[in-house]
Amino acid sequence: xxxxxxxxxxxxxxxxxxxxxxxxxxxxxxxxxxxxxxxxxxxxxxxxxxxxxxxxxxxxxxxxxxxxxxxxxxxxxxxxxxxxxxxxxxxxxxxxxxxxxxxxxxxxxxxxxxxxxxxxxxxxxxxxxxxxxxxxxxxxxxxxxxxxxxxxxxxxxxxxxxxxxxxxxxxxxxxxxxxxxxxxxxxxxxxxxxxxxxxxxxxxxxxxxxxxxxxxxxxxxxxxxxxxxxxxxxxxxxxxxxxxxxxxxxxxxxxxxxxxxxxxxxxxxxx
Ligand code: URA
Numbered sequence: 001x002x003x004x005x006x007x008x009x010x011x012x013x014x015x016x017x018x019x020x021x022x023x024x025x026x027x028x029x030x031x032x033x034x035x036x037x038x039x040x041x042x043x044x045x046x047x048x049x050x051x052x053x054x055x056x057x058x059x060x061x062x063x064x065x066x067x068x069x070x071x072x073x074x075x076x077x078x079x080x081x082x083x084x085x086x087x088x089x090x091x092x093x094x095x096x097x098x099x100x101x102x103x104x105x106x107x108x109x110x111x112x113x114x115x116x117x118x119x120x121x122x123x124x125x126x127x128x129x130x131x132x133x134x135x136x137x138x139x140x141x142x143x144x145x146x147x148x149x150x151x152x153x154x155x156x157x158x159x160x161x162x163x164x165x166x167x168x169x170x171x172x173x174x175x176x177x178x179x180x181x182x183x184x185x186x187x188x189x190x191x192x193x194x195x196x197x198x199x200x201x202x203x204x205x206x207x208x209x210x211x212x213x214x215x216x217x218x219x220x221x222x223x224x225x226x227x228x229x230x231x232x233x234x235x236x237x238x239x240x241x242x243x244x245x246x247x248x249x250x251x252x253x254x255x256x257x258x259x260x261x262x263x264x265x266x267x268x269x270x271x
Contacts, residue, residue, distance in 0.1 A: 019241075019244045077098060081174055084096070084155075089156065095121065101150075105147045106184055107142070107146075108178075108188070109188045109190055112231065113193075114156040140251050141261060184224065191205060227254050229246070230246060
């Protein structure tokens, strides 16, 4: 395993801590307190499709509810992923990582593939990149339970190597079903792999980020807006003020598009 530069890790941590914390929404909360399930586990979140009954907009949770039982469908996808042996990754994983979050989330984050921490826990984005993603979500005035977090691949590639085309081809239908089920207003593609796969393009993330694109979810279905941004792991490796600002600018566009309040840094007039 590569030697860890502890100074670098601590410095990054402190800088990230400083940048993505301290945001607040002036005057109100982003989401009605009772609109999201509290439980943190995938099963509990997916099955408790609590939808805000009050008319307290704006909310990160979509309503009125669709007729499909999204929680059940997501649980069915997760069960299939758990049995999947379409590629060798299914046999070498510790745990499948189907994804987790609110079945009626308006924002769905899509990453690349689970890493070692995710493989160990069976949950997406729980390692260092995940902690940064949590901060980004919190900076947006949201809770992790109010969004859905998934990946292109549901199993960890060995040594965290890049997903192979055959693995993507085998695994993508699970994500497509999750997207179809949740039907989010906005997909946020984290990093080049997710963006290029979902948009079926070879354009680099540097060109794709910062603008809305369209994800085509199938014939007869309206396209879903997709915002591409840098992967949190890329931010950790390239932790410049500029890159953090890019991600924050991208997320602000998402919030504006959804009609959600854009938190401001406490004590500042503009952000
Ligand atoms: N990186 C990803 O792309 N996905 C995860 O779940 C964790 C790290």
